[in-house]
Amino acid sequence: MAEKSIEIIGLTKKYGEHVAVDNLTLSIEKGEIFGLLGPNGAGKSTTILMLLGLTEVDSGSVKVCGIDTTRFPLEVKRKVGYLPEDVGFYNDYSGLQNLLYIARLNNIPVEEAQKSALETLADVGLEEVKDNKVASYSRGMRQRLGLADVLIKKPEVIILDEPTLGLDPEGVKKFLQLIVDLSRKKGITVLFSSHHLHQVQQLCDRVGIFVKGKLLAEGKISSLAEQLFSKNTFTIEGEISSPPENRTPEALQEVIDKIKGIKEVAKVELKNEHFVVESKKDISPEVSRLLVNSGYGLAYLSKKKYGLDDIYHQYFQEEK
Ligand SMILES: Nc1ncnc2c1ncn2[C@@H]1O[C@H](COP(=O)(O)OP(=O)(O)OP(=O)(O)O)[C@@H](O)[C@H]1O
Known part of the structure; x- marks a missing residue:
């Protein structure tokens, strides 16, 4: 020991x-x-x-x-x-x-x-x-x-x-x-x-x-993050790139709604080109397929890594 x-x-x-x-x-x-x-x-x-x-x-x-x-x-x-x-x-x-x-x-x-x-x-x-x-x-x-x-x-x-x-x-x-x-x-x-x-x-x-x-x-920071955030959720984040010429907020909303429609998805947030998806399993392949099929590109797509600020704020939320 x-x-x-x-x-x-x-x-x-x-x-x-x-x-x-x-x-x-x-x-x-x-x-x-x-x-x-x-x-x-x-x-x-x-x-x-x-x-x-x-x-x-x-x-x-x-x-x-x-x-x-x-x-x-x-x-x-x-x-x-x-x-x-x-x-x-x-x-x-x-x-x-x-x-x-x-x-x-x-x-x-x-x-x-x-x-x-x-x-x-x-x-x-x-x-x-x-x-x-x-x-x-x-x-x-x-x-x-x-x-x-x-x-x-x-x-x-x-x-x-x-x-x-x-x-x-x-x-x-x-x-x-x-x-x-x-x-x-x-x-x-x-x-x-x-x-x-x-x-x-x-x-x-x-x-x-x-x-x-x-x-x-x-x-360890990694194990605290796991305890707090990975109980039944996967969080993936990404950024949409090379939007189609005819891209409109409505068109993008349509794709976001399709992502929301995936059974395991609990939450989707979109801010400008950046999006965060919370789901019960890793749905990265489905998300990238839906975006690409709708004519959008992806600058990146990754499993969100939680840092100490996420952990800390989560504890504060629980305290309140
Ligand atoms: N000598 C003292 N007499 C009475 N209360 C005290 C005394 N020293 C600290 N406290 C109280 O005990 C609590 C803990 O204080 P402490 O200074 O240990 O906190 P801290 O985490 O180090 O904060 P900081 O970063 O502000 O120094 C606080 O509510 C403080 O007001």
Whole structure:
């Protein structure tokens, strides 16, 4: 069985009468990149605080690298690196000086710290600007330095709480790629907490959908999609091309009505040239035949692939 880096069983946290985390059970394997996905106030930060031993647990248990966080918080902190939304630095110090300062706070011997700081700065792509003052760093560079702060402790697990806030799209892409590369290269387990669906989809091996303190679903994106959407429906989508000269809305509607007339079809949606058909079985051949026989061409026809946004919104619909 795969080694577990994080093991949470029946975890509950209340603030007065308000249940912020409700009976959460979740395991994350060593080396896995797990996305904790949920809207504001879902309880993600509270869960992270409990993982780090920074807030008391009302009931349940949390183990990180096999160590009980509630009983041995200091031991856990040695194994876990935590990157919050925004990291504070000494702006008048260089990136290297800031990192050496963190190394000293973590009791890393001076010689080892020097070597490790240079290696870590190279790992996060700040080698060339290591001697520049942090005041001159962009938001993306500051987040990379934040990651270096975390990595210099050589953690087994890193927890990232909305780390891409304020980065431009290119900065986000590079930062996420850096996390994947580091995790794969060093075998680090990553817990990535975010409400950004696309970032989670891009980065994570597995996701947990967390709403109002409860984990509604958990798994690989592909298997969550299957559970939700493939019970008895096939969804195919396509685009009509090379419409006939004499094409009229009425003529197209006629073909759409023929598709609707197929026994297994539950729903057909048409928007401009793009159409989506939901049915009980895969009727791609029938759809393409009907269109082609009516003089239309097909730019493409494929089984719709569901992404995390479809999954997420489906859960929200169920919640309402
Ligand atoms: N110290 C506190 N005292 C009282 N209530 C709190 C406290 N911290 C969090 N809460 C409440 O607990 C719930 C969960 O908050 P939490 O910050 O864990 O959510 P989150 O998913 O991290 O959201 P965000 O993305 O906004 O940080 C919210 O309803 C919040 O108002």
